[in-house]
Amino acid sequence: SESLVWFRRDLRVGDLPTLSAAGERALGLFVLDDRLLGPSGGPRRDFLYRSLSALDQQLGGRLLVVRGDPVEVVPMIAKAVGAQEVHVSADYGPYGRERDAAVAEHVDLVATGSPYAVAPGRVTKDDGSPYKVFTPWFKRWLDHGWRGPAGTGADTLDWIDPDDVGGRGRRVRIPAPDAPGPEAGEVAAHERWREFCDDDLLRYDDERDRPDLDTTSRMSVYLKFGNIHPRTMLADLARRRSRGAEQYRRQVAWRDFYADILFQRPDSARRNYDTKFDAIRHDAGRDADALFAAWCEGRTGYPIVDAGMRQLVAEGWMHNRVRMIVASFLVKDLHLPWWRGARFFMQHLVDGDLASNQHGWQWTAGSGTDASPYFRVFNPTGQGEKFDPTGDYVRRWVPELRGIGGKAVHTLKDARPENYPEQIVDHAEERREALARYGELS
C-alpha cells in the first residue's frame, strides 16, 4: 500500500530507518513551514533549499514540496495519495513535538528513528530521572549504545510521482538560494566526512581548539539538516580507533546531550535552565544597544572577538572555541543577556540548532547544565594568545591587523592601527563587575 514519507530535518536517503518502515511505494514530501522559516536566518534557509534540491535529485525529481501549515497540509496530502500512514523521523524539539502531536490527531503518524545516535529521553539514571551533568551522562550514553547504520538508499522505495496524485496544484518550486554557501546534500556530507577522516581526524584531539589551524570537521551543518546521520559517523569512528576518533565521538555526544536536555526542559530554549540566574542584573550601565551593535559587527577592539563575529557574519559558521570566547564577552564583559547573543547566532549560523545553541550559550553564561562556573571569566586576550598562537585566525578575519606579525596581534601592545577600534570596555574592570553581579545571586 501507499504511504507518505514526510521529510523534516533528515534530508537524505542513506541510513534513514524511516524508509525501511515506509513500505515499498511512497510519496516524499517536504513542507515549507513559515513558522520555522521565518525566524531562521538567510544562510540557514539557503542551506535548506540546497539540501532539498539534492534530495529531490536523489528521488528522481519526485520530491513534493509544498508551502503551508503542516497540520493542515500533511493530512490533506496523505488523503490525496491514499496513504494509510505518514512516516517520519522523530523530532524532539519544542515546536516539532507540538506540531507532530497536532498532525497525529488527523493521520497515523509513524516515527522511526531520530536525528540522534541515542534518542532524547533514553539515557537516564537508574531511577529513571534525567542527568544534568555531561560526564556521567556520557558514560551511560556509551553503555546504551546505538544501532549500526540502516541499509537504506534512494532505490529502496518506489517513489510516487506527485503529479500523478493531484499534488500538482500545490506543488511549489524549491526556492533558489539568495547567496553562495557550503555545498549541501548527502553526497557533499559524505565527501566532507571522508575528507576529514583521512586528513584531520588523527590530529583532532590536539588541534580541535585551534581556530588558526581550522581543522575541525565542519560537519555541524550536515548534521543540522540530517544530510548524514551521526550513527554513520560513529560507525566510521569505531573502525578508525585513535585518540582523535574518541575525542570526536565525545563531541558528537555533546550534540545528543543538549538535545536530551532540551527534551527534558523545553522551556530552557527561552530561559535560564538554572532559574537562580533569573535574578542577575543585565543592564550594561551604558548604551546597551551600541555595545551590542559593536559586538555584532566585530568592532569591540578585542581582536579574537572581532575575528569571530566577522567570521560568523561572513561564513555563517564560527569555530567552537571562538563561539565560547565571543559568548563570554557578551555576557560577562558587556553584561547583556545570553538570549540576545543566542538570537543573533541563530540568525547567522548555518548550523544554528536550538538545542546546541541555547545550551552552548547557557554553558557560557553559567546558567545551564554542567555549566562553566560563573566565576570563570574568559580573558579574551589570553584566550587569543593561547588558542590562536600564530595569530593567523585574527589576521584572516580582521584585515586592519594584517600588518602585525605573530601573536602580538592579540595584545596590540606596540601599536593599535588607527583604523582598528579602541577597546569598547576594559576587561579587568568588567570582570570585577561580572563577579560582583554573580555574587549578588546566592
Ligand code: FAD
Ligand atoms: P567539530 O569540532 O568537528 O565537532 C564535530 C561535531 O560534534 C559537530 O559538528 C557537532 O555536531 C558536535 N559538537 C561539537 N561541539 C559541540 C558542542 N559544544 N555542543 C553540541 N555539539 C557539539 N553547534 C551547532 O551544531 N549548532 C549551534 O547552533 C551551535 N551553537 C553554539 C553556540 C555556542 C555559544 C557554543 C559555545 C557552541 C555552539 N555549538 C553549536 C557547538 C559547536 O560550536 C559547533 O557544533 C561546532 O563548532 C561545529 O563545527 P564542527 O562541525 O567543525 O565541529
